[in-house]
Amino acid sequence: MIRQSRPFFDERQIPDDLCPIATRPNPMLPGDWRNLRPVVDRAKCVKCAVCWLYCPVQCVVEKPAWFDIDLAACKGCGICAHECPHHAIRMVEEGG
Ligand code: SF4
Ligand code: SF4
Numbered sequence: 001m002i003r004q005s006r007p008f009f010d011e012r013q014i015p016d017d018l019c020p021i022a023t024r025p026n027p028m029l030p031g032d033w034r035n036l037r038p039v040v041d042r043a044k045c046v047k048c049a050v051c052w053l054y055c056p057v058q059c060v061v062e063k064p065a066w067f068d069i070d071l072a073a074c075k076g077c078g079i080c081a082h083e084c085p086h087h088a089i090r091m092v093e094e095g096g
Contacts, residue, residue: 028056034076036091042066044088051080051089 004051006077025095040051045066050062059073060080081089 008061029072030075031034031072034074035094036076037074037094038069038076038080038089039092040066040068040077041088041090044086046086046088048085050083050085054079054083 042065047062047066049062049067052058052062055074056077056079057073057075059070060067061070076091076094078091081091
């Protein structure tokens, strides 16, 4: 799993008069704060790619026989589970 540990840009290049909220990048990824995560039932998945199409952050990844989730990038919104026509995705609580 690749995690972002440094800002994408050199902070020294940022003008002093910008809002600090915009100039101090947070290295956290959605997987660090998400409270629900999608779990794909491989037996039910027919690889139709509807979850891939609807995921707003494009963290659904293709596997040889099913689609799975990049949990570092997934924010746990549940859209994939709602849209899956085969009910192959369920949302479970983190830490549960
Ligand atoms: S929408 Fe459901 S059935 Fe289709 S690829 Fe995603 S998990 Fe599999
Ligand atoms: S829960 Fe949301 S962010 Fe995560 S894979 Fe599903 S649609 Fe994408």
